[in-house]
Structures are given as structure tokens and as C-alpha cells.
Amino acid sequence: MDIMASNLQQQRAITEQLRREAAIQRITVSQAVADIVKYVTEHQAEDCLLVGFSSQKVNPFREKSSCSILIYPEKLEGMERSRDANGPMTSSVVVEESEAQAQNCVPTS
Numbered sequence: 001m002d003i004m005a006s007n008l009q010q011q012r013a014i015t016e017q018l019r020r021e022a023a024i025q026r027i028t029v030s031q032a033v034a035d036i037v038k039y040v041t042e043h044q045a046e047d048c049l050l051v052g053f054s055s056q057k058v059n060p061f062r063e064k065s066s067c068s069i070l071i072y073p074e075k076l077e078g079m080e081r082s083r084d085a086n087g088p089m090t091s092s093v094v095v096e097e098s099e100a101q102a103q104n105c106v107p108t109s
Contacts, residue, residue, distance in 0.1 A: 044050055053059040
């Protein structure tokens with residue numbers, strides 16, 4: 001008996017969902033495409049992928065800046081070190097722009 005009540009309740013829920021879907025206003029594909037083309041044409045000046053960003057600060061896809069800091073070799077204990085073939089030892093770290101200015105380091109691109 002309990003299975004029949006559960007089955008009946010499930011069938012009512014399905015019927016109600018079908019009634020909601022049948023009540024949805026439908027349009028032809030050609031009308032939908034025309035509406036989409038109109039919308040895109042009207043809003044193309046606001047599309048950052050078409051016109052670009054006003055500045056790099058508002059670009060969410062920009063690369064994060066990194067900074068190379070020159071450090072004396074004796075201060076590099078426990079840090080990852082690299083040495084250019086003909087250059088000084090460096091340690092690459094990612095810092096915020098304000099920290100980079102405070103430490104007088106030059107951001108690398």
C-alpha cells in the first residue's frame with residue numbers, strides 16, 4: 001500500500017512538471033537567433049573580449065607580477081637559489097606591488 005502511495009505521488013509530481021513545461025511560451029529558432037544577434041550588436045561596445053580592458057588593473061585575466069630580489073649568498077640559507085651563467089645569485093618571489101615598491105625591487109614581466 002505504501003509503495004502505491006509513493007508511486008501515485010511521484011506520478012502527480014511528474015504530471016505537474018509537464019504542465020509547467022507545456023505552459024512555457026515558445027518562439028521559433030529564427031526569432032531566437034534574430035533576438036540574440038540584436039542583443040550582441042547592441043552590447044558589443046561593452047564586451048571586454050572585443051574592445052579590451054580600460055586598464056590592466058581591471059583585467060581579471062592579467063598575469064600576476066613577480067619580482068626578482070638580489071640577495072647576498074650568506075642570506076640565502078633555506079631559500080631556493082638560482083645563479084645566472086654570468087650574473088649574481090637571485091631568489092624569485094611573488095610580492096604585492098606595494099611591497100615591491102617598499103623593497104625597491106624591479107618587477108619582471
